[in-house]
Amino acid sequence: MPVYLIGAGPGDPDLITLKAVKALNKADVVLYDYLANDEILKHAPEDAKRIYVGKKAGEHYKTQDEINQLIIEEAKEHENVIRLKGGDPFVFGRGGEELLALAKENIDFEVIPGVTSAIGAPTSMAFPITHRAVATSFTVVTGHEDPTKKDKQVKWDYTADTLIILMGIGNIKENTEEIMKYRDPKTPA
CATH class of the missing domain: 3.40.1010.10 (Tetrapyrrole methylase, N-terminal domain)
Incomplete structure (x- = not known):
């Protein structure tokens, strides 16, 4: 087996x-x-x-x-x-x-497979990840990369309409700063 x-x-x-x-x-x-x-x-x-x-x-x-x-x-x-x-x-x-x-x-x-929280959490709160009139794409990224890696892999400038960050609470300040470099500050979050 x-x-x-x-x-x-x-x-x-x-x-x-x-x-x-x-x-x-x-x-x-x-x-x-x-x-x-x-x-x-x-x-x-x-x-x-x-x-x-x-x-x-x-x-x-x-x-x-x-x-x-x-x-x-x-x-x-x-x-x-x-x-x-x-x-x-x-x-x-x-x-x-x-x-x-x-x-x-x-x-x-x-x-x-299991239902990932990246999809299950927003959906269970009636929050559409995509919506024809607003968001036609989504990206799931880690908010906590391996600290031993020399180069980070998250491409904050290359994310889709809806951005889903998993495991990011511990690095919320750094993640927010990176997002703000590439997104309009008025973007809903």
């Missing part, structure tokens, strides 16, 4: 996909993040092993390398291993790194 890399959605346990619930129902092990709602864990059997591997800004319970190694170890010992991640695993979720680690060990995997 493959390792299931599952996106848990933006926080509301009712927004997890049916496919994710079906995979969780047969889990032997669930490795879960800080951002994965505890209610979602109830879909796993009571006897399933639950391993917290949460990370949040400045508080890493485990490093990414440790998480990768733990997924590999559990996959070699158990048939149904779930890696449950907040949002979507491939939207700033480091899911790609986890899949590369599994591929290096020739461990099969399946990705079950």
